[in-house]
Amino acid sequence: MTDRKRVVIVGGGFGGLALARGLRSANVDVTLVDRENHHLFQPLLYQVATAGLQPGAIAVPIRGVLSKQKNARVLLDEAVGVDLERKVLHLARGKELPFDYLVAATGARTNYFGHDDWAKYAHGLKTVRDAIRIRERVLLAFEEAEMETDPARRKMLLTFVVIGGGPTGVEMAGAIRELGKSVLAGDYRNIKDEDIRVLLVEMAPRVLMPFDPELSEKARLALAELGVEVRLGEPVSEVAEERVRIGEEWIDASIIVWASGVKPTSFAAKLGAPLDRAGRVIVGQDCSIPGHPDVFVLGDAASFTPAGAERPLPGLAPVAMQQGRYLARIIANDGKGLPRPPFVYRDKGAMATIGRRRAVAATKRLKLSGFLAWIAWGLVHVAYLIGFHNRLLVLFEWTWSLVTAKRGARLITANIHFRDTPGRRPELPPLIVERHGRRTRMPGERRSLDS
Ligand SMILES: Cc1cc2nc3c(=O)[nH]c(=O)nc-3n(C[C@H](O)[C@H](O)[C@H](O)COP(=O)(O)OP(=O)(O)OC[C@H]3O[C@@H](n4cnc5c(N)ncnc54)[C@H](O)[C@@H]3O)c2cc1C
Structure with a gap:
């Protein structure tokens, strides 16, 4: 028998990985379980979806990140349940994993706000697979438009709709x-x-609602200058195959991207703790769930309301990372019998980029827009990427694209199924969506053309 506590972390995203790394010198054994083999830098996913970066630039194998950390091991599996009395985690491949501390850092998935059937037509952006699928469909639409002679179909092929102005x-x-x-x-x-x-398309009266109205307006103008049609104050009332209804108007579009919201993945809800309206687990000031001081939820899966605040913290990478580092201290200090101070979030501001040279950025003291904000945005994102190799790759791709105005990753690698029926579009393998924590094909969807 050993007195070393077993810390089981579910999820190797921003929060889970910060926690695992924060425990490198602690007298504990860490097991990190993730159903993906890689940690993903989601803030740059849209660049993979638009051929600006290769997937390998923003994803790193979790095993590689923790390979030198002797007290940590990584399991590729999915957490499907938990027995809090026996203190064991149930894994999809049938194993049980005993723990002294359990941390759910399982993040979020695309939220269609009660319209899950829209997932068939409106692409979410949460995983590398999502990004590659969008990239291939966008590129394929250009290929089709190049050969199309019917003006109405051409117009549809070259129309792209993004839903959600965050x-x-x-x-x-x-x-x-x-x-x-x-x-x-x-x-x-x-x-x-x-x-x-x-x-x-954004139903709110302005884009980037969490930002100052002045910066929202600057972002809207920058988008308009680029040639993006910004439709504000109009809800999307329906999404169908290659069509979307904005208010009463139907618009034909080859690609519809859903960037409108997220909800927690299903695992955290299995802890049996109370959930907020968004489905996030309500946690206490030390990120633990009620009645279980050794079971924690952090990041996008958690609803953490700072003492005295009215609203829970937003789903942002810095929140998850800071909570991960905080929990590492809490768990290490528990072993020394030290008390638990509450988690305090340090808000370092928000940023968004518009095209290749412009961004808006706001901290408590500073508001920036334009090229300077874009440089700040770039530096922050490169600094937060994991691994020197990835930082170098991203810097190289950005410099290349800034100088040449070219995008390197314009590849369609999925099997293109050329239909012999005139007027039908070539097909790529279907969308896979997550349901009840499992990735499944949507009802009515054809089987993968690869299978
Ligand atoms: C497109 C996009 C752009 C974004 N841009 C920004 C931005 O610019 N700035 C910012 O601050 N934030 C941004 N975010 C939000 C940010 O990425 C999240 O807040 C952050 O990832 C949350 O970290 P997390 O650790 O809670 O979850 P995640 O980083 O999502 O990690 C969750 C991990 O849990 C794993 N997992 C889930 N369920 C299970 C299970 N049952 N078993 C095993 N493993 C499981 C997943 O595979 C994943 O690896 C963006 C998000 C998206 C999708």
């Missing part, structure tokens, strides 16, 4: 518009810049 939607819409411009610079013979239509 940072992800703003960044995605700007990047698709710029991809159009840069791809056009020489690659296609029959597509002109003015043929491409990118719409950003």
Whole structure:
């Protein structure tokens, strides 16, 4: 028998990985379970979706990150349940994992706000697979438009709709518009810049609602200058195959991207603790769940309301990372019999980029926009990437794209199924969506063309 406590972390995202690394010198054994083999830097996913970066630049194998940490091991598996009395975690492959401390750092998934059937037509952006699928469909739409002679179909093929005017939607819409411009610079013979239509739809009265109204307006103007049509104050009332209804108007579009919201993945809810309206687990000031001081939830899966505040903290990478580092201290100090101070979030501000050269950034004291904000945005993102190799890759790709206005990752690697039926579009493997914590094909979806 050993007196070393067993810390089981579910999820190797921002929070889980910060926690595991924070425990490197603690007298504990760490087991990190993730159903993916990689840690993903989600803030740059939209750049993979728009061919600006290769997936390998923003994803690193979790095993590699922790390989030198002697007190940590990594398991590729999915947590499917927990027995809090016996203190064991149930894994999808049938194993039971005993723990002294359990931390759910399982993040969030795309939220269609009660319209899960829209997932078939509106692409979410949460995983590398999502990003590659969007990239391939965008590129395929250009390929089809190059050969299309029917003006109405051509118009549909070159129309892209992004739903949700938060940072992800703003960044995605700007990047698709710029991809159009840069791809056009020489690659296609029959597509002109003015043929491409990118719409950003937001039901709120302005984009980037969490930002100061002045910066929101600057972002809207920058988008408009790029050529993005920004539709504000209009809800999306329906999404169908290659069509979206904004208010009463139907718009035909080849790609619809859903950047409108997230909800927690299903595992954290299995802890049996109370949930807030968004489905996040309500945690105490030390991130533990009621009645279980050794069971914690952090990051996007948690609803943490600082003492005296009215609202819980937002789902942001710094929140998850700071909570991860905080829990590492708490767990290490528990072993020494030290008390638990409450978690205090240090808000370092928010940023969003618009196209290749502009951004908006706000801290408590400073408001920035334009190229300077873009430089600040770039430096912060590179600094937060994990691994020197990834930082170098991203810096190289950005410099290359800034100088040449080209995008390197314009590959379609999925099997393209060319249909022999005139008028039908070539097909790529179908969308896979997550349901009840499992990734499944949507009802009515065809089987993968690969299988
Ligand atoms: C497109 C996009 C852009 C974003 N941009 C920004 C930004 O610019 N700035 C910012 O601060 N934040 C941004 N965010 C939000 C930020 O990424 C999240 O707040 C952050 O990832 C939350 O960290 P986390 O550790 O809670 O979860 P995550 O980082 O999502 O990690 C969760 C991990 O848990 C694993 N997992 C889930 N369920 C299970 C299970 N049952 N068993 C095993 N493993 C499981 C997942 O595979 C994943 O690795 C963005 C998010 C997205 C999707």
